[in-house]
Amino acid sequence: MPEITISNECSEWALALDPKYKYIFIKGGRMSGKSHEIASYLTERSITELNLKVVCLREIQKSIKHSSKQIIEQKIKDGGLAQYYKSVDSEIRKLHPKDDGLFLFQGMNDLTADNVKSLEGFKVSWFEEAQNISRKSLKTLKPTIMRIDGAQMIFTWNPKFPDDPIEEFCNEMRGEDDVLVIHVNYDENAFLGEGIINEIERDKRKFPDDFEHIYLGQYDTSFHGHYYAKLLDEAAADGRISKVQRKTGVDIITAWDLGRADSTCIWVAQVIGKEVRIIDYIGESFKDLDYFADWIKQNNYNGLIGLPHDAAHKRLGMKGSIEDQLKQMGLTNTRVLPAYSVDAGRRLAKTLIKEAWFDKEKTKDGITALRHERAEKDEKTGKWKEIHEQDGAAAFRYLAHYLDKKAPAQRSVSFRIEPQGSYMGL
Numbered sequence: 473m474p475e476i477t478i479s480n481e482c483s484e485w486a487l488a489l490d491p492k493y494k495y496i497f498i499k500g501g502r503m504s505g506k507s508h509e510i511a512s513y514l515t516e517r518s519i520t521e522l523n524l525k526v527v528c529l530r531e532i533q534k535s536i537k538h539s540s541k542q543i544i545e546q547k548i549k550d551g552g553l554a555q556y557y558k559s560v561d562s563e564i565r566k567l568h569p570k571d572d573g574l575f576l577f578q579g580m581n582d583l584t585a586d587n588v589k590s591l592e593g594f595k596v597s598w599f600e601e602a603q604n605i606s607r608k609s610l611k612t613l614k615p616t617i618m619r620i621d622g623a624q625m626i627f628t629w630n631p632k633f634p635d636d637p638i639e640e641f642c643n644e645m646r647g648e649d650d651v652l653v654i655h656v657n658y659d660e661n662a663f664l665g666e667g668i669i670n671e672i673e674r675d676k677r678k679f680p681d682d683f684e685h686i687y688l689g690q691y692d693t694s695f696h697g698h699y700y701a702k703l704l705d706e707a708a709a710d711g712r713i714s715k716v717q718r719k720t721g722v723d724i725i726t727a728w729d730l731g732r733a734d735s736t737c738i739w740v741a742q743v744i745g746k747e748v749r750i751i752d753y754i755g756e757s758f759k760d761l762d763y764f765a766d767w768i769k770q771n772n773y774n775g776l777i778g779l780p781h782d783a784a785h786k787r788l789g790m791k792g793s794i795e796d797q798l799k800q801m802g803l804t805n806t807r808v809l810p811a812y813s814v815d816a817g818r819r820l821a822k823t824l825i826k827e828a829w830f831d832k833e834k835t836k837d838g839i840t841a842l843r844h845e846r847a848e849k850d851e852k853t854g855k856w857k858e859i860h861e862q863d864g865a866a867a868f869r870y871l872a873h874y875l876d877k878k879a880p881a882q883r884s885v886s887f888r889i890e891p892q893g894s895y896m897g898l
């Protein structure tokens with residue numbers, strides 16, 4: 473059998489990457505070589521270790537195009553190893569009949585808590601863009617991967633907010649012998665040409681406010697396009713994100729957003745005089761209605777149930793509307809909110825964040841969702857455009873609406889233009 477020696481060039485910081493670490497955290501600014509170095513390291517491990525299964529994960533993977541597959545393929549090709557691998561859909565498999573090694577590319581959004589178990593047997597996981605990882609993903613993934621001897625979890629990310637789940641996890645783990653934490657920036661990337669460095673230096677002069685976050689991997693304090701992040705920082709500075717007690721004898725209000733693959737999210741609040749106390753939050757996907765009804769009952773939150781406008785719709789093949797089903801489960805005090813414009817809802821949500829108190833522990837996941845809620849700038853038109861709403865943010869808009877009785881509702885009219893140009897009501 474011919475012996476193959478591969479020797480890849482890498483940046484100096486990447487020499488530290490080693491299978492002896494159980495956890496590898498690589499964070500930092502854009503263009504520091506995080507993705508490339510991890511892809512090289514994993515390709516080296518894959519070719520030299522028998523039966524090595526590697527899963528490359530993201531929180532949301534809209535399609536295989538949005539995965540790390542391309543970069544791994546590139547490393548395989550650059551290393552002259554293409555003849556040893558075969559690419560099939562969301563996998564790259566080793567071709568040797570006695571070697572079960574493979575790379576799998578998977579979004580957490582496509583996995584239920586049950587089929588996360590399908591990742592058992594993957595010795596190495598690489599979570600890319602880990603600033604987006606949810607607490608739930610971390611919680612389910614860790615025991616699944618770590619059940620194998622010698623397992624390794626790798627996370628790469630550009631830091632966003634200090635209370636993001638990945639930051640908390642990294643801070644809990646750092647300092648242990650089998651944990652590697654590296655903060656790296658573009659100035660430690662051995663592969664950047666002068667052209668790119670000049671471009672980065674120009675960004676530094678022109679957009680100094682963004683520079684520290686984008687290229688030096690500091691937290692994002694500019695909040696471009698983020699609807700609520702700054703207000704949440706102010707709420708925290710005011711001391712309004714703290715331990716918030718439930719007050720006995722005061723009505724409970726819950727506001728729901730309903731989904732299936734998208735989470736169903738519920739905010740729980742009380743109004744005491746003029747003070748709004750937000751005391752709990754739940755957001756879970758792939759769960760049936762009874763799960764949430766049970767949660768409400770177990771916590772004794774069965775007060776006023778605020779539902780989005782489509783909860784009253786009867787759908788084909790369903791046992792009555794969502795509202796009907798909840799009533800059958802004993803959640804009888806329902807109120808279906810009229811349809812509102814998202815913009816009006818966001819204005820009310822902002823006002824609510826400026827005034828409300830949040831229980832720091834129990835509403836943690838909801839606050840993370842609110843923080844990440846944002847619009848995105850279209851590079852071509854320069855205009856801000858909507859992106860998929862964070863689960864949890866819609867439910868918060870509904871809560872804000874419910875609490876504001878004067879909120880503008882939305883009236884929809886439909887019309888049709890006849891070929892002659894006259895308008896016809898429908």
Ligand SMILES: Nc1ncnc2c1ncn2[C@@H]1O[C@H](COP(=O)(O)OP(=O)(O)O)[C@@H](O)[C@H]1O
Nearest residue numbers: 481482501502503504505506507508509512663
């Ligand atoms: N090991 C490497 N081999 C070849 N090119 C690299 C390597 N590391 C970094 N680069 C170069 O640096 C650029 C930025 O690296 P990338 O991994 O995309 O950074 P990050 O993920 O930190 O934003 C890449 O486009 C690539 O040109």
Ligand SMILES: [Mg+2]
Nearest residue numbers: 503506507508
């Ligand atoms: Mg990257």
